[in-house]
Amino acid sequence: MAAYVSGRILSLVLTTLAASVVVFLLMQLLPGDPAAVMLGVNAQPETLAALRRQMGLDEPLLTRYLSWIGGFAVGDFGTSYTYSVPIAELLGPRVMVSLPLALMAMAISVGVALPVGVYAAANRGRAGDTASMGIAQVAVAVPNFWLGLLLILLFALELRWFPASGFAGWENGLWPGIRSLILPALALGLPLAAILARVTRSAVIEALGEDFVRTARAKGLSRRATLWLHATPNALIPVITIIGLQFSFLMAGTIIIENVFNLPGVGRLVFQSIAQRDLITVQSLVTLLAASVIVVNFLVDLAYGWLDPRLSTGGAR
């Protein structure tokens, strides 16, 4: 097991390194000179040259990559061209928007999907199943940014329950912050919930057909107890897989939603940095995001082993 895990960690580091090379090279392909963007339309050539020198843009490619990745490895992500502050400092407050948003969306997704999926499985073929799965089928198809617009239309403009957009800021208290994240979290979470509910349903149905569940039922356990104590826990593996995938998606899938709701999150920071050619910020953030996706996938794999001992012995082979 230990050998398996350390092998996985090595491949994790290598993949992240490869990702950093890809991102760095992509940045070099971006047309437009970061220095020219900062100096605007009246800049003179020597002014531009001076700024490029200060930004280190005149150094060779390899030198720039090595100095960036060397800092990256020890947690120094560089200094933003646009803001002239360390990227880690820039990232902190953004993560404090994006991460709670992703967690809330996740909570909504799981909170809605598990009960609905199990309910539908237990009532397979009946009206409740057909109705809930019909709704899920439609909900899967709704693009989250459009759902965001509809939620704004209904809950912010008509009912005025929530702010239409913007982020209140945690320094104004917990509730104003959460309140401004509720609509975006719903927009992100509900379509995911629909996917998850469908997966949960079929996983539970499959588990209900397994021998040990029938045995439990035969031993006189109630339908309800069988469903929740035996079938559902055994249906968790595919469900966890999807949750892991969804979390990877949420890490960066918030870009568009952050645009819809004008939230100062990580996705918007990346987006703005691309537009302003703040290349160092883009490459650091994208590499961090890729690394976090890689880590989450790794954790999901570990969770398999924990949930299903058969798999971990298989993995340790």
Place this chain on the structure above:
Amino acid sequence: MHRIIAPCLAGVLALGTAAGQAQTSLTVGEALEPPGLDPTVAAASAIRRVTYSNLFEGLVRIVENGDIVPGLAESWTVSDDALTYTFKLRNGVKFHDGAAFDCSVVKFSYERAVAPESTNAQKGLFAPIASTECPDPLTAVVTLNRPSSTFLFGMAWGDAVMVHPDSAATNKTNPVGTGPFRFTRWVQGDRVEMEKNPDYWGTPAGVDKVTIKFIQDPSAAAAAVLAGDIDVFAEFQAPELLNRFRDDQNLHVEVGTTAGKVVMSLNNARAPFSDPRFRQALTHAIDRNVVIEAISSGHGVPVGSHYTPVDPGYIDLTGTYPYDPEKARALLAEAGIAPGTSFTMTLPPPAYSRRGGEVIAAMLAEVGLNVNLVPIEFPQWLEQVFTNADYEATIIGHTEARDLDIYARDKYYFNYDSPEYKALYKAYTEATDEAERLDLIGQLQTKLAQDAPNVFLYALPKIGVWNAKLEGLWKNLPLPANDLTQVRWTN
């Protein structure tokens, strides 16, 4: 349990105090966040919109009507040959960190701006300066290498503000100026905070605390204004939402003009744009009023030259080549342009450009021209269009005030090359008599209108919306700024 309640209470308390303090603090909305807070090292007008007059001051400054008034220089004299400017500096002025302001700071600031390692985006403003001398701490003598009637105006720009040698290097993140406000905090991606400077040399600021919040999305900005979260949005970006504000008794809407010009720039070096008849035909084919209606719901003043009503000596030249599709078709035929001829229009991201492109393409289709719209990002626009002049037509806002000089430059992206214009411009910069200067400004505008190197569309409006209880905000915008020094609550 306590853990959850405590932050909630804090939230309620914060709300309560915010309401109670409404008379002394101000929350200002801005569309764009500045990249750094030092106006002397980068071009973004967002930097000026936060810092100009509020945090940083120059020897002279521009006020709402476009006049040049004393700033850190209480007066100045100009020698008869117009080559020597002698500034008498204010006594007892201190930077926010306590450092004293005197002539050495002036010399430092001006010399820093033109130093080889300087990244001042408007180095050209300082080009006429031969030397800055300090006969005594409160006198600065600036000698020019040639007469320049635009020199003083240039020294009023945000790029020419006074910065102290000790703080100049860190102004980007911690601006230290002499203004009536001093910087307190910048939460990147969200807001800049500043407070009243108790040691200000002049009229103290009318509010104690200013928070400038950055909200790029117009609908989010509108929501914040309507909810009262934002007291002032001095340059609101979405004119189509104005009616919503007008219906609200608590809000005041003020539509003025800026010195920015929206121009359909043409590459005069390329056929068919090199043919004046073709360029005239384009001007005849475009109905500026419809363009303004479509882009900004009718807000904005049509202009016929590269000059706006807020600039001194403006003349209305929109009648030079008025909207007349018939005439346009005739001119095109005369120039030998076959119907169905197409050209490419490169569009940077601002709404006036992207939307303007759609409208203008439809109008030009009426006279038989096909326009391919190619949207690009701003960095690419700078590289491809501005720097390399590799384009046919584009739509862009020239926000620099009174920038008639760009048509006199040897190499500028629209490749307009007119010896007559250059001669006129030289005469203008060297003119020392005010009446003569105004006359030359008129001639410059007329020359541009007639030559039609570009299609001049309209002056960018300044659409301001603010709490009706506020006063002291600018209606017009003669240069990029958001001067909050006179703002106060009335009660």
Place this chain on the structure above:
Amino acid sequence: MIAATFRSVRSSRNLMIGLAITGLMVAMALVSFVWTPHSPTGLNILSKMQAPSARHLFGTDAFGRDVFSMVMTGAWNSLSVSIVAVAVGMGAGVPLGALAAARGGVIDGLIMRMNDLAFAFPALLTAVIITAIFGPGAINAMIAIGIFNVPVFARITRGASLGLWSRDFVRAARCAGRSDVAITLSHILPNINHVLVVQATIQFALAIVAEAGLSYVGLGTQPPQPSWGKMLNDAQTYIYDAPWLAIFPGLAITLAVLGLNLLGDGLRDVLDPRVRRQR
């Protein structure tokens, strides 16, 4: 055999509804070439921002363009971008996956590691970077979305064909001296095409959402060509005054995606005997 298939087609409600919706979308896209109620690009400032009426079924936008006509033309844009994106993904992904399965070993490892790498990048983010590099526009959106389909198809092709290589009929073909390419073409692909068809339908639906998302943030299809995502973006500014601008393009996206999802589910039921048995 044919009768049985036909019966199962009829029995698959999903497939029928999916076919109907997708057919409607395709028909709308095709009709938009020859007829739309009004011009989808013609400006008419005088009749701007009109609510839905008999004359303008879905209302008009800020330039006075007919939203219904724009939705119709947008269907073509959405479908064409997505078809090309999926084709790009299949065109590169299927051969890569087949190669990995056929050869195994180092080549397999290399292809699969590249796959892992591609999966590590959040799809939309990379699409944003790609369109920033090559410029916004429908063609580049096709490429950006297509790139993300490559690892998907590579993985699914490899997974589905891996087991086939150890089957007797493939071993026999190998012993007979047939090349890997020939075996792949004659034995492997025909046996996995049902998996690919189902996956293509799913990817098609995802591509429609991705294209709309890119256009929504201004990096996809560019004006004057109408696109659903761009329409939603424009609508956001006017959402107070003209909510219909936000509703109809979104409905169109949802309907198109729903149709394809149902089609995918239905096809899986019909084509994959394992799934059919389970139901």
